[in-house]
Amino acid sequence: MSDDMSASERRELRALEREHDRLLAEHARLRDELDSHAADLGLHSQPPREIALQFEQAAEADPDERAQNLNEAAGYWAMAGELERARRLHLAAIADGGEVAGDARVWYALFLLEYDDALAGRAMLDTILAEGPDDYAIYESVAEAFEAVEALEEALHWFEAGLARQRLIGDDGAEGFGEYRLAIGRSRVRESLGLPEDADDRWAEQQRRSWADRIDRRGSSSARPTALSMFYLPEEEFDAAMRRWPELRNQYDSHVEHRASVESQLREADSGLSLRVSAAGVAGLAEYAAAHDRDPLQSNTRAAYAAELSRLGRDIAWPPGRNESCWCGSSRKYKKCCGRPT
Ligand SMILES: [Zn+2]
Numbered sequence: 241m242s243d244d245m246s247a248s249e250r251r252e253l254r255a256l257e258r259e260h261d262r263l264l265a266e267h268a269r270l271r272d273e274l275d276s277h278a279a280d281l282g283l284h285s286q287p288p289r290e291i292a293l294q295f296e297q298a299a300e301a302d303p304d305e306r307a308q309n310l311n312e313a314a315g316y317w318a319m320a321g322e323l324e325r326a327r328r329l330h331l332a333a334i335a336d337g338g339e340v341a342g343d344a345r346v347w348y349a350l351f352l353l354e355y356d357d358a359l360a361g362r363a364m365l366d367t368i369l370a371e372g373p374d375d376y377a378i379y380e381s382v383a384e385a386f387e388a389v390e391a392l393e394e395a396l397h398w399f400e401a402g403l404a405r406q407r408l409i410g411d412d413g414a415e416g417f418g419e420y421r422l423a424i425g426r427s428r429v430r431e432s433l434g435l436p437e438d439a440d441d442r443w444a445e446q447q448r449r450s451w452a453d454r455i456d457r458r459g460s461s462s463a464r465p466t467a468l469s470m471f472y473l474p475e476e477e478f479d480a481a482m483r484r485w486p487e488l489r490n491q492y493d494s495h496v497e498h499r500a501s502v503e504s505q506l507r508e509a510d511s512g513l514s515l516r517v518s519a520a521g522v523a524g525l526a527e528y529a530a531a532h533d534r535d536p537l538q539s540n541t542r543a544a545y546a547a548e549l550s551r552l553g554r555d556i557a558w559p560p561g562r563n564e565s566c567w568c569g570s571s572r573k574y575k576k577c578c579g580r581p582t
Pocket of ligand 1: 566567568569570579
């Protein structure tokens with residue numbers, strides 16, 4: 241420091257330097273926090289080709305999941321612009337004959353529709369429609385693909401066929417989730433087409449309203465929560481949590497079961513609430529429990545921590561769009577992961 245500075249100037253300069261260091265440290269801390277949160281959610285922005293390669297490796301490693309993983313890889317190669325490779329893997333997934341959520345032929349047909357040969361894609365879809373599959377997600381995926389390219393008549397046709405199929409096969413064991421999804425989609429497309437409201441449109445609207453009424457009847461307690469943010473441990477954090485708190489094993493069978501339970505509780509939750517998922521980490525939970533003198537082994541502590549993450553804006557809305565990344569961090573699309581019918 242130069243000699244012509246007064247003592248007070250030197251103090252001021254040192255204070256500024258400390259403040260500068262503090263801001264830098266705070267900046268680094270916030271960046272780390274964001275990074276670790278993104279990692280929790282599986283959102284590290286990997287390029288599609290890297291994800292495609294990972295799914296290809298997974299396909300080689302596990303014969304039981306080969307078809308599903310080839311199909312996933314195909315989707316990411318298409319996103320990366322490698323259409324020939326995408327086509328080859330779609331065909332390999334079909335030839336494998338193993339289970340693929342939503343039918344491997346549907347994903348190939350949608351690929352043809354979007355990138356390659358729309359006529360052949362439509363012909364395949366006609367064949368599949370004629371077979372009358374039971375899975376509501378097939379109808380919804382195809383209808384949404386047509387909706388996305390403004391082929392509204394075809395979108396409506398698929399929503400109606402799916403709705404008719406769901407009603408024919410009866411309860412799908414998911415509280416009518418499929419029927420409801422298809423009715424909502426159908427109403428949306430009918431509205432875009434300017435069609436007058438019909439009985440099924442009213443039914444879809446009723447479903448929405450009946451939930452809202454139920455909430456109103458429950459009284460006007462101002463403490464009534466308006467959001468439900470579910471506590472969720474992504475796979476790596478789940479394993480770490482079981483190592484850190486072995487007694488938790490009594491409460492959770494496996495990560496797969498934990499993930500499925502979060503999805504099903506959200507599906508059954510009051511739809512008048514804003515539904516969200518708080519992906520939690522072991523370090524954060526331990527810190528929260530210590531700070532509030534609570535026991536992380538108690539489920540209400542974990543629920544309170546999820547609510548805290550939600551207040552801090554560190555949760556995500558549920559459900560994601562069907563073509564968006566799944567909330568669970570698997571890097572699959574929601575419709576091919578936790579959004580599959582139960
Ligand atoms: Zn998932």
